[in-house]
Amino acid sequence: EIVLTQSPGTLSLSPGERATLSCRASQSVSGNHLAWYQKKPGQAPRLLMYGASRRATGFPDRFSGSGSGTDFTLTISRLEPEDFAVYYCQQYGSTPLTFGGGTKVEIK
Amino acid sequence: EVQLLESGGGLVQPGGSLRLSCAASGFTLRSYAMNWVRQAPGKGLEWVSAINGRGDKTYYADSVKGRFTISRDNSKNTLYLQMNSLRAEDTAVYFCAKEKESSGFFDSWGQGTLVTVSS
Numbered sequence A: 001e002i003v004l005t006q007s008p009g010t011l012s013l014s015p016g017e018r019a020t021l022s023c024r025a026s027q028s029v030s031g032n033h034l035a036w037y038q039k040k041p042g043q044a045p046r047l048l049m050y051g052a053s054r055r056a057t058g059f060p061d062r063f064s065g066s067g068s069g070t071d072f073t074l075t076i077s078r079l080e081p082e083d084f085a086v087y088y089c090q091q092y093g094s095t096p097l098t099f100g101g102g103t104k105v106e107i108k
Numbered sequence B: 001e002v003q004l005l006e007s008g009g010g011l012v013q014p015g016g017s018l019r020l021s022c023a024a025s026g027f028t029l030r031s032y033a034m035n036w037v038r039q040a041p042g043k044g045l046e047w048v049s050a051i052n053g054r055g056d057k058t059y060y061a062d063s064v065k066g067r068f069t070i071s072r073d074n075s076k077n078t079l080y081l082q083m084n085s086l087r088a089e090d091t092a093v094y095f096c097a098k099e100k101e102s103s104g105f106f107d108s109w110g111q112g113t114l115v116t117v118s119s
Helices: none
Strands: A004-007 A010-013 A019-025 A034-039 A046-050 A063-068 A071-076 A086-091 A103-107 B003-007 B010-012 B018-025 B034-039 B045-051 B058-060 B068-073 B078-083 B092-099 B106-109 B113-117
Touching (some): A004 A086, A010 A019, A019 A034, A019 A086, A019 A103, A034 A063, A071 A086, A086 B045, B018 B034, B018 B092, B018 B113, B034 B078, B034 B106, B045 B078, B045 B092, B078 B092
Parallel strands (some): B010 B113
Antiparallel strands (some): A004 A019, A019 A071, A034 A046, A034 A086, A086 A103, B003 B018, B018 B078, B034 B045, B068 B078
């Protein structure tokens, strides 16, 4: 099973600042099959990124993904108020599918 | 518009059973693999189970293998999760999620249904 470790656990930032979220895998993620989701309290998760760097429909280009192998990064270039949420990475390169523990991006 | 609506959650005693349903609309259910993902209170997301479009291949997390059964009725546009021998640690919000082109990641999610296992 691939274990995904997200860091930091919490990121306290102000609107307009840059957010850098890390997702590290315990072994190489096949085909860079790494997705990111945004989750707000009481809401369904939303697909944000897949294939490590392909942005899903509905998310602006201030969101970007990068990385390969075992190290992946989600970057939000300038935080907007609606971006404050919890972000999860998920690998789908091998079964069982696994999620990281999440990074909470909170307003400083 | 894709819509997924879970139902069937509630309070159940340890050792009890519950069946969750997920009604799908806005797309052809039989064309897509479907999954259940859960989130325990204050915790992160955990993949639970998956089923292919025809319903003849199923997959489970080790934590639920032998206790949970995923199934689907494409004629009714509905996904199911039969949960038996429930434990306190199964307490969570259960989401159904549609896979994008049988890829293994999820492009649509329901709002979730809460399952509470407690005496």
